[in-house]
Amino acid sequence: MAINWGFNIARPRAVDMDANDLSITRRIMAQMPEFQACIACGSCTATCTAGNLTSFNFRRVHTLVRRGEYEGAYEEMGKCMLCGKCRLSCPRGINTRGLVMLIKRELEDK
Amino acid sequence: MKRSSWKEYQKEIADDRYYYARSCIRQNFFPGSEAAFLDIMRNDLGKDVLDDPLHTSCTGIGYHSDIVPLETIMTVVARQFALMTAAGYENFTSSCITSFGIYTEILETWHEFPETEARTRENLFKATGREFRIPRNIAHTSDVIFHNREQIAARMVHPLMNVETGAPLKGVEHIGCHYAKIFPKSGIGGSEFPYVLAGMIEAWGGEVVDYPERRHCCGFGFRNYLVQANRGYSVANSQKKFASMAPYRPDFIVCNCPGCAMFLDKWQYTIAEMEGVTYGPNGRGIPVITYEEMAGLVLGYDPWQLGMQMHQVDVEPLLDKMGVKYDPDAKYLGNNGKLIGKPEQAVVNCCSQERTYEVRQ
Numbered sequence: 071m072a073i074n075w076g077f078n079i080a081r082p083r084a085v086d087m088d089a090n091d092l093s094i095t096r097r098i099m100a101q102m103p104e105f106q107a108c109i110a111c112g113s114c115t116a117t118c119t120a121g122n123l124t125s126f127n128f129r130r131v132h133t134l135v136r137r138g139e140y141e142g143a144y145e146e147m148g149k150c151m152l153c154g155k156c157r158l159s160c161p162r163g164i165n166t167r168g169l170v171m172l173i174k175r176e177l178e179d180k
Numbered sequence: 181m182k183r184s185s186w187k188e189y190q191k192e193i194a195d196d197r198y199y200y201a202r203s204c205i206r207q208n209f210f211p212g213s214e215a216a217f218l219d220i221m222r223n224d225l226g227k228d229v230l231d232d233p234l235h236t237s238c239t240g241i242g243y244h245s246d247i248v249p250l251e252t253i254m255t256v257v258a259r260q261f262a263l264m265t266a267a268g269y270e271n272f273t274s275s276c277i278t279s280f281g282i283y284t285e286i287l288e289t290w291h292e293f294p295e296t297e298a299r300t301r302e303n304l305f306k307a308t309g310r311e312f313r314i315p316r317n318i319a320h321t322s323d324v325i326f327h328n329r330e331q332i333a334a335r336m337v338h339p340l341m342n343v344e345t346g347a348p349l350k351g352v353e354h355i356g357c358h359y360a361k362i363f364p365k366s367g368i369g370g371s372e373f374p375y376v377l378a379g380m381i382e383a384w385g386g387e388v389v390d391y392p393e394r395r396h397c398c399g400f401g402f403r404n405y406l407v408q409a410n411r412g413y414s415v416a417n418s419q420k421k422f423a424s425m426a427p428y429r430p431d432f433i434v435c436n437c438p439g440c441a442m443f444l445d446k447w448q449y450t451i452a453e454m455e456g457v458t459y460g461p462n463g464r465g466i467p468v469i470t471y472e473e474m475a476g477l478v479l480g481y482d483p484w485q486l487g488m489q490m491h492q493v494d495v496e497p498l499l500d501k502m503g504v505k506y507d508p509d510a511k512y513l514g515n516n517g518k519l520i521g522k523p524e525q526a527v528v529n530c531c532s533q534e535r536t537y538e539v540r541q
Contacts, residue, residue, distance in 0.1 A: 073453060079419060080412035 090138030094176050098135070102172055107162040108132070114156035114166050120149050128156060128166070135173055144177040189360075189370035193327040194271035194317040197228045199264035203276030204237040206438040212487020213472040214275055217321055220475055224335060225328055230267055235260050240278040244402040254300045255307065257286050262310035272315035273324050277437035280320040281358025284366045287314065320359060322436035322471050326368060326376045329383040337480030340386030342431075343503030348387040349431040352466070353377035354421075354444060356437025357397050371395070377434050377471060384478045393424035399447070400439035418447040422466070426459040432498045433468045444468045449492040452528035465493035465528040477504055484510055489520075494529045 099105055115121050115129040126149035135143050147170050156166040198221075202214055221227040239256050242248035248256075264272055274280045290297035304310055325332070340349045355374040360367025369375035372395075378388045399417025404410050421444070425433075435441035445468035452458050452465065460466040468491060469477075476486045483504060488495045489511045499506055514520045 075411075075450070075454065076408045077411040077415075079451065079454060080416040082416060082420065 085134075085137045085139060087137060092138045094140060094180070095136055095138055098169075098172055098176055102165070102169060104162070104164050105132075105136070105169060108136075108164055109162060111161060113159040113161060117155045117159045118150075119153050119155060120151050124149055126150065128170075132169060132173065135177075140177055140180055144174060144180065147174045147177075189364055189367065189373065191319070191323070191366065191368060192317060193319045193323050194273075195327070196271075197269055198230070198271045198273040198319075198324065199267060199269035199315075200229050200231050200321075201235055201238070201260055201272065201274040201276075201279060202231070203274070203279060203438050205241070205442075206275055209438060209442045210470055210473070210487055210490055212485065212490070213470040216472040216476045216481065216486050217275065217325070219481075220332070220472070220479065221324070221328075224479060225331055227328075229273075230269055232263055232267060234263050238274075238276070238279040238282050240276070240282040241402065243282065244278070245406055251299070251303065253282065254286050254289070254296065255303045257283060258300045258304040258312055259308060259310060261315060262304060262308070262312035264315065265311070265313045270313070270316040272318045273321050274318075275321050275438075277320065277356030277358045278439070280318075280366075281356075281362050283318055284363050287318065288363060290314075320376075320436065322359075322376050323368060325471055325475055326379050329380050332475055332478060333383045336384060336478050338477055338502045338504055340381060340384045340474075340478065340502065342501045344501075348385055349498075349501060350389050350429065351377075351381040351386045352389045352391070352394075352425050352428075352430040352433040353381060354398060354433060354435045354437075354440050356435070356440050359436060377436055380471060380474065381434065384474070389425060389428045389430045391425045391428050393421045396421050396424075398435075398437075398440040398443045400437075400443050405443075414443065415447045415450055418443055419451055422448065422451070422459040425466075429461060430466055431501055432474075433466055434471055434474050435468065436471055441468055441470050446492045449526055449528045452526065456527060458528055460493075460497070464497065467491065467493050467495045467498040469495065469498070477502060482506065484513070492523075492526070492528065 110129060110133055112129045115127050118126065118128055120126045121128065126146060128150070131143050131146045150170045152167055152170065154167045160166055206214060218229060218231055221229045236256065238260065239248045239253050243253045261272070272283065274283060301311070304312070340351065341347065342349060353374070355367070355377065360371040360374060364370035367374065367376065381388050397417055398421065399414040401414060404414040433444055435444060448459065448465040458465050469488070473486045473488055477483065483495065483499055483506050512520050512522045
């Protein structure tokens, strides 16, 4: 007889870099090496028009992608309006609009 | 000069004449451990320990669950000290880590805020007519066993070694959070370098496993467990520890806290039943024991007299490695020879898994 525990084992919210499959991240990095220069300052999110109107958080999503957490990233990137203001504010000169398209392209089959 | 934090966390432990405060939950989970402590102290080491039937729960669980107010628990603790004073003892030793944390916290509170001590004295006198002296020495019972570890080693019958290979047994030591994380100076080695159980393992021939999540909490955390819907967080903490220690292939886990010993034992059963995952060799769980049981085994006590049949994860693999003789048919017989009840077969004990862990390079 199955036991009714009344609870489930809570899954950790920490990112486990050893367990995650980083193959897509490596492909993205190889195509856009400048992405490695990102310091996660959040200027992209602060200036984001889509982020101002929705819960879209570009920094959060590309940081998770960089760590191999791909779930929901494609759908999130769909919220980007490709206006390119983030590209103007990035202190590291990263082609952020290109990064949005690259992440979408790499995750479209995922 | 290089600073050594380890040396900053030494404590004085009284040598004899202890007033013994039992744990309320331990007597249900592991009833043999407290009896073993008294037997070892009195019969093997010849110490004077008063097991006073007048003392009560410290109400620590109620306090940490926001049911018992601070003023109330301070008065309860004052009553325990009053009983100790009336019995003519000055050294207080508690069996429970929660209680130990409560006693150290309240003594520190009284030290920092003398008016709270005065108010507690007044409350106690009004309620019971009793008065008390502050204990000269306060120690957890694991401190007391640690203090006597060399004397126990001198009388050792079964060292913590594999009788077939002669290799030291690998022991995971788990310190209760309220032992040293509230006031690190109250624990041997503080919270960073806990040595109270490690010292016992080393003195009795074993090897301590140093694994990544060694300092992590077992997950009891009172609210984490007392509310059923929150228990998923509690078991997740234990699971994190098991997954971290499993690659080192420990032979046993030893705890000095009633809650930790229970949860590290029973959550292995829960995880095995829920997800079919076990963390010991051959698909079994890792035996979890108390330090009194460890001392008792080392001294040649009968495992069933120590109450080791009360554990959810079977302890026989550890007994076999140590070469401890036991009667399998007597496992579930009480002192009167009658069956005390036998648990159903559980995944954690039936070797249905073949999961092998490799140490990460």
